[in-house]
Amino acid sequence: MLISAECFRFDIFVERSIINVKKSIFEYIRSMLSKKTKYGIKALAFIAKKADKKPVQTSEISKSENISQKFLESILLELRKSGFLGSKKGKGGGYYLIKEPKDIQMTAVIRVLEGPIAMVPCVSLNYYEKCDDCPSEETCSVHSLMIQVRDSTLKVLGDNTLADISARK
Amino acid sequence: MLISAECFRFDIFVERSIINVKKSIFEYIRSMLSKKTKYGIKALAFIAKKADKKPVQTSEISKSENISQKFLESILLELRKSGFLGSKKGKGGGYYLIKEPKDIQMTAVIRVLEGPIAMVPCVSLNYYEKCDDCPSEETCSVHSLMIQVRDSTLKVLGDNTLADISARK
DNA sequence: TATTAACCTATAGAATTAGTAGGTTATAGA
C-alpha cells in the first residue's frame, strides 16, 4: 500500500517534469478553443447581461471585453447569420438577442463558431467524417474513447445555456 | 407542450441547416485531436495487445495501422523519451511497454503528445497560462464553462487506461 | 561483417488562425 502510493507520487512527478520541459521549449500553449469562439461566447454573454433589449454596439463590447473591433464585427455578423442575433443599422443600432438566453445552449453556439464538439470527426454527431486511415471503427482503440469524451462534453455544453454563463458575476 | 416540442424540432432543423452550409463551404473538418496523438495512442494500444513482451518494430505498427513510418518513428521516440516505452536497437529490436497497460492513464499519454487537456490554457491544471485579454477569471463567462468541460473530460480520460482501450476488439 | 532497426537533423508544403485595411449600405436624428 505504501509502495503503491509512492509509485503513484513518482509517476506524477515524472509527468510534471516532462510537461515542464515541454513548457520551456514551446513558449505558447496551444488552445483547443479558438479565439473566435471564445470572443463569440463572451460577446453573447455581454449582450445577455444587459437587462434592456436595446441593441448593443460592437464598439462597446470590443472595449469592454478587450477584443479587436474588426475581428468582433465578423464574429457578430456570423452569429447574426446563424440566427442567434438580430441587428439594426445606423445610430442607436447594434446587435440584440433573438431568443431567450435560457433557450440558447452552448452546444449550438460552439457548433456554429467552432465546428464539431467531438475531438475526432469519426465520432462527431453533426460533422461526421470517416477516418481515411482506419480500416474499421469497431476495432479502433481511439474511437470508443473519443465517444466517451464527446458524450461527457456534450452533456456539459448541453446543460449550460447562455443564461447560465451570463448569470455568473 | 406540443408547441414547445415543435419549437425544439425547428431549432434542431435550423442548427443542422447552418451546419450543412458550413460543411459544403469547408471541405475538411477540423480535428481537435492531432494525428500525432491519435497515432501515438493507436501504437501504444497495438503494443499492449501483444501478449508477449518482445519488442515491436515501427515498421510492423506502421503497416498494420496505416501510419507513415517516418512520422510514427518520431512519435514512438517521443513516447520513449517520456517514459512510456523502452527500446532496443538492431535486429529483433523495437519498442516495448515499460509499465503495465492498466497503469497507463490516457490523461498522461494525451498530456505528453497533445499538450493540455483543457480547451483554454486559463483552466489548464498542468499548462496554466493567464489570458492576456481577460481582466479577471472570476468575471469571465467562458472560464467556469471550460472548467466544467475540463473536469468531465479529465474524468473520462483518467478512468480509461491503456488496458481498457486495447482490450476492446 | 552485414543487416537491421532505432535514432537524429533539417526542411517544406498545406492549412488555419487571428487579425488588418479599406471600403459600402442603411438608418436615425438634426
Add this chain to the structure above:
DNA sequence: TCTATAACCTACTAATTCTATAGGTTAATA
C-alpha cells in the same frame, strides 16, 4: 435633405502549426 453612425462586405497577410519527407548515423544481433 444632410450628416453621423454602425452594421455589412471583400480582400489580403503574417505567423503558426501540422503532417509529414529526406537523408543520414548509431548500436545491436546473427
